[in-house]
Amino acid sequence: MQTIVITVGTISGLTGILAFLLTLAKSTIGNYGEVIININNDQDHVVDGGDTLLSSLISEKIFIPSACGGKGSCGYCKVKVKEGGGPVLPTELGYLTPEDMKENVRLSCQVKVKENIKIEIPEELFSVAEYEGVVSEIVDLTPTIKHLTFDIKEGSIDFKPGQYVQLRAPQYEGSDEEVYRAYSIASSPLLQNKLQLIIGYIPEGVATTYVHHHLNQNDEVLFNGPYGDFFYQDTDREMVMVAIGTGMAPILSILYHMVENNIDRKATFYFGARHVDDLFLLDELKEIEDKLANFRFIPTLSRAKKEDGWKGDIGRVTDAIDKHMGDGENKEAYLCGSPRMIDSTVEALKEKGIPEELIFYDKFE
Numbered sequence: 001m002q003t004i005v006i007t008v009g010t011i012s013g014l015t016g017i018l019a020f021l022l023t024l025a026k027s028t029i030g031n032y033g034e035v036i037i038n039i040n041n042d043q044d045h046v047v048d049g050g051d052t053l054l055s056s057l058i059s060e061k062i063f064i065p066s067a068c069g070g071k072g073s074c075g076y077c078k079v080k081v082k083e084g085g086g087p088v089l090p091t092e093l094g095y096l097t098p099e100d101m102k103e104n105v106r107l108s109c110q111v112k113v114k115e116n117i118k119i120e121i122p123e124e125l126f127s128v129a130e131y132e133g134v135v136s137e138i139v140d141l142t143p144t145i146k147h148l149t150f151d152i153k154e155g156s157i158d159f160k161p162g163q164y165v166q167l168r169a170p171q172y173e174g175s176d177e178e179v180y181r182a183y184s185i186a187s188s189p190l191l192q193n194k195l196q197l198i199i200g201y202i203p204e205g206v207a208t209t210y211v212h213h214h215l216n217q218n219d220e221v222l223f224n225g226p227y228g229d230f231f232y233q234d235t236d237r238e239m240v241m242v243a244i245g246t247g248m249a250p251i252l253s254i255l256y257h258m259v260e261n262n263i264d265r266k267a268t269f270y271f272g273a274r275h276v277d278d279l280f281l282l283d284e285l286k287e288i289e290d291k292l293a294n295f296r297f298i299p300t301l302s303r304a305k306k307e308d309g310w311k312g313d314i315g316r317v318t319d320a321i322d323k324h325m326g327d328g329e330n331k332e333a334y335l336c337g338s339p340r341m342i343d344s345t346v347e348a349l350k351e352k353g354i355p356e357e358l359i360f361y362d363k364f365e
């Protein structure tokens with residue numbers, strides 16, 4: 001009997017000590033207290049330590065491009081860490097060039113802020129802001145692509161045609177995480193207090209399921225931007241525009257900019273789809289063709305069906321380029337869409353003689 005009492009007592013004692021140690025560990029491990037993020041040797045921001053650099057900066061309303069929403073899979077969130085970032089993590093290696101490594105460039109979504117840290121970011125990121133919007137219109141362009149118009153509640157967003165914003169998808173039934181995803185602006189920079197996006201549905205995609213199945217007219221949204229170095233270049237070169245699917249969005253913004261500013265450079269837009277049913281905004285593009293004498297829209301279908309009676313181009317965008325473009329002399333190119341389409345089109349354009357530095361693109365990945 002005495003043995004049983006001693007054993008039970010010992011076990012209870014050990015359990016108590018373990019529980020105490022666990023509580024102590026919880027309150028100390030990962031508790032880094034307040035730390036200072038120094039930006040560009042100028043601003044000091046005091047934040048609670050322990051979060052990622054990306055999240056800590058967002059909490060200070062400093063927005064870094066982060067197209068994958070911090071998953072470590074886009075490589076967009078690079079910042080120069082001068083001091084205090086800890087060692088480079090294996091998750092960063094695939095995205096850092098030898099030049100990045102030399103310059104102490106890091107993925108801000110992977111770096112944990114555990115001590116005072118010194119970073120450098122481009123000045124233009126200070127003009128990136130957060131905006132609240134209200135959904136004023138949702139139009140189905142195809143069964144899987146929506147055109148959305150948001151009224152910006154306060155002020156207006158100043159962007160270059162071709163740039164993108166990051167839209168927040170809050171938690172919803174079936175998704176317990178809040179995520180941000182990149183969407184190219186489809187509207188004109190002159191459209192005051194409004195922003196338009198073209199968003200495709202990706203089965204089981206967190207943000208696109210929110211947009212396609214949960215977002216309704218009059219709902220409030222949050223987005224930040226503008227971001228990106230893919231935008232209209234003010235030169236005299238002939239423009240070769242190439243897109244598939246929702247990749248039309250930034251090209252449309254560039255075309256609106258050209259119409260509104262009477263920029264009648266020679267320009268051809270090659271747009272790839274599979275079937276007739278996948279084509280959209282054809283009337284809008286016809287109108288732009290009527291307004292810009294030197295602009296031509298060439299849709300091409302990779303899997304046209306006989307019964308559709310399609311009389312236009314058949315094949316991929318690279319086939320249409322091959323057929324219509326001629327050589328690459330004095331031309332520059334703007335590409336938007338899937339990484340596969342971009343890679344094959346860049347190769348095709350280089351073969352035609354457009355130098356790589358004059359081929360601008362945004363891969364939607």
Ligand SMILES: Cc1cc2nc3c(=O)[nH]c(=O)nc-3n(C[C@H](O)[C@H](O)[C@H](O)COP(=O)(O)OP(=O)(O)OC[C@H]3O[C@@H](n4cnc5c(N)ncnc54)[C@H](O)[C@@H]3O)c2cc1C
Pocket residue numbers: 067164179181182183184185198199200201202203204205206207208209228246247249250362363364365
């Ligand atoms: C600069 C930039 C601009 C962009 N602009 C647009 C735009 O204007 N319109 C638009 O619709 N999208 C655009 N995207 C893509 C967009 O940011 C999201 O990646 C996309 O909407 C999927 O988000 P999700 O949260 O629904 O999918 P996730 O939950 O992130 O992904 C779910 C699954 O689908 C896969 N997946 C993700 N994207 C694709 C895809 N495109 N095709 C096939 N599989 C995919 C993922 O690998 C994952 O396995 C852009 C991306 C970038 C980087």
Ligand code: FES
Pocket residue numbers: 065066067068069070071072073074075076077107108109110
């Ligand atoms: S946010 Fe995409 S890699 Fe960091």
